[in-house]
Amino acid sequence: MSHKPDSVVLVVNPGSTSDEIALFRGNEKIFHKVVRYSPKELEPYDGKKVTSQYEFRKQLVLKTLEENGINQNSISAVVGRGGLVKPIPSGTYSVDQSLLADLTEGVLGDHPSNLGGIIAHAIASPTGKPSFIADPVVVDELEPLARYSGMPENPRISIFHALNQKRVARKAAAELGKRYEDCNFIVMHGGGGLTVGAHRGGRVIDVNNGLDGDGPFTPQRSGGVPSGGLVKMCFGGKLTAADIKLKIKGKGGMVAYTGTSDMVVIEKFIEGKPLEEKDRSQIKPGLTPEKAREALQAMAYQISKEIIMLAAPLKGKVDAIILTGGLAYSKDYLVPWIKEHVEWLAPVKSYPGGDEMSALRDAAERVLSGSEKAKNYPEEI
Numbered sequence: 001m002s003h004k005p006d007s008v009v010l011v012v013n014p015g016s017t018s019d020e021i022a023l024f025r026g027n028e029k030i031f032h033k034v035v036r037y038s039p040k041e042l043e044p045y046d047g048k049k050v051t052s053q054y055e056f057r058k059q060l061v062l063k064t065l066e067e068n069g070i071n072q073n074s075i076s077a078v079v080g081r082g083g084l085v086k087p088i089p090s091g092t093y094s095v096d097q098s099l100l101a102d103l104t105e106g107v108l109g110d111h112p113s114n115l116g117g118i119i120a121h122a123i124a125s126p127t128g129k130p131s132f133i134a135d136p137v138v139v140d141e142l143e144p145l146a147r148y149s150g151m152p153e154n155p156r157i158s159i160f161h162a163l164n165q166k167r168v169a170r171k172a173a174a175e176l177g178k179r180y181e182d183c184n185f186i187v188m189h190g191g192g193g194l195t196v197g198a199h200r201g202g203r204v205i206d207v208n209n210g211l212d213g214d215g216p217f218t219p220q221r222s223g224g225v226p227s228g229g230l231v232k233m234c235f236g237g238k239l240t241a242a243d244i245k246l247k248i249k250g251k252g253g254m255v256a257y258t259g260t261s262d263m264v265v266i267e268k269f270i271e272g273k274p275l276e277e278k279d280r281s282q283i284k285p286g287l288t289p290e291k292a293r294e295a296l297q298a299m300a301y302q303i304s305k306e307i308i309m310l311a312a313p314l315k316g317k318v319d320a321i322i323l324t325g326g327l328a329y330s331k332d333y334l335v336p337w338i339k340e341h342v343e344w345l346a347p348v349k350s351y352p353g354g355d356e357m358s359a360l361r362d363a364a365e366r367v368l369s370g371s372e373k374a375k376n377y378p379e380e381i
Helices: 039-045 050-067 097-105 114-127 162-175 227-235 241-248 254-258 263-270 289-309 334-342 356-368
Strands: 008-014 018-025 028-036 077-081 092-094 131-134 184-190 194-200 203-207 320-325 348-352
Touching: 008 050, 008 114, 008 356, 018 050, 018 356, 028 050, 028 356, 039 050, 050 114, 077 114, 077 356, 092 356, 097 114, 114 131, 131 356, 162 184, 162 194, 162 320, 162 348, 162 356, 184 289, 194 289, 227 241, 254 263, 254 289, 263 289, 289 334, 320 334, 334 348
Parallel strands: 008 077, 077 131, 184 320, 320 348
Antiparallel strands: 008 018, 018 028, 092 131, 184 194, 194 203
């Protein structure tokens, strides 16, 4: 595959109610567009598989290219956000018929991210250029011991923020003057969901399942809770299965304690700053700034425990602890509180946010430059 230093890479990142599109020439971002869809626009697809939106969303990407004067033939590669495919090792995967089939079927679930690889292939294939997905949430590099849960029929599984965790781990390695594959890191990505991974030699050998409620509580998820109490809630006759699911994901964590999952609002409330009416109306009746602060401290405490726990799989040999995702913007609260508990183990690096578009572009560029070989799905599982 020929490669030029100024290769042009198109990145497509479909979300539940939006599409994010970016074009890069080398390291330069030529354009970046986020299109948000109203419920009315998505109404024709209600009750249907997400792949029913394929043509609608593909046309949006093509229109965006046209509006920016981009000829499809000028694009070196197209990379899409990875979807819910079979568990696979980390890497950049060529979109072939096998991968297309599993993205279309939604083998592990029906999610808009499944459209990423499908649209990437549709745009790249007419020009003979490659299409890829990279580091989807189902990346699975767990060691055998990490899969044990205590219930053989309910093993621990790997679902985490693979794309951003790998991105910041590579960035931290470069700052240390090392290869990612030669480092040991503990990486926390915190947003609405939160995952903490033990990275050893370029593989995430242990990580909590942030989707289903494992690990620390988050702005809107309960995290791991006392199992006996949960059983009583499930079978106490007062709550439905849907109620319990909402408590685990959506109305758990900081929402349950404070009424809101918005960390900016919580921090303003703690500091006694004025809130807009829409924000103040979310605050739980009777909540005091002191109790809100305590709940935030408790989240930092749980995150810290999870980080220190993952020093065990790495046998205490940790090059750095990395904090990323939206929660890493909390420079006056969460970040310093976590540091207080964990920096005795290793230096703490903070990379706020999660630049998925650049991470996807970098994955395609590693293949185009020859520094990494594209993997085939699913033969290399």
